[in-house]
Amino acid sequence: MTAPASSQNFRDRLKAFNKCICDGARLMVGQGDYGTYVAHIQKTHPDQAPMTEREFFRNRENARFGVGNTSGFRCC
Template identity: 60%
Template sequence: MVTKTARLMVGVPDYDTYVAHRQLNHPDQPIMNYTEFFRERQEARYAVGKGRFRGCC
């Protein structure tokens, strides 16, 4: 629990929670592998491209 909290505090996405959510709520839809998931979360967080930038600085 401490590790999970620390990761969320610094913005590291939780792949296991994502997989559990998808299996429970969207069982008919594909699940991204870890690399796809990580890249998608980084894109969502920093939004580089699409004409906008929401970086940390």
């Protein structure tokens, strides 16, 4: 038995809303979306290899906490 079209539409909209909320929460804590990053690199810098997901995560963490920044920012 298949779901009515309106039920499927609701699920699709709910899924999109959930992704939007999750992406917003990640951005609030300084964690961008890896898929968006890879798409950006492939589109604007096709000659560069994108960072691995682990490297991307570490890069965002370092940027968030000022690692390597000479201005003196420290979390704790």
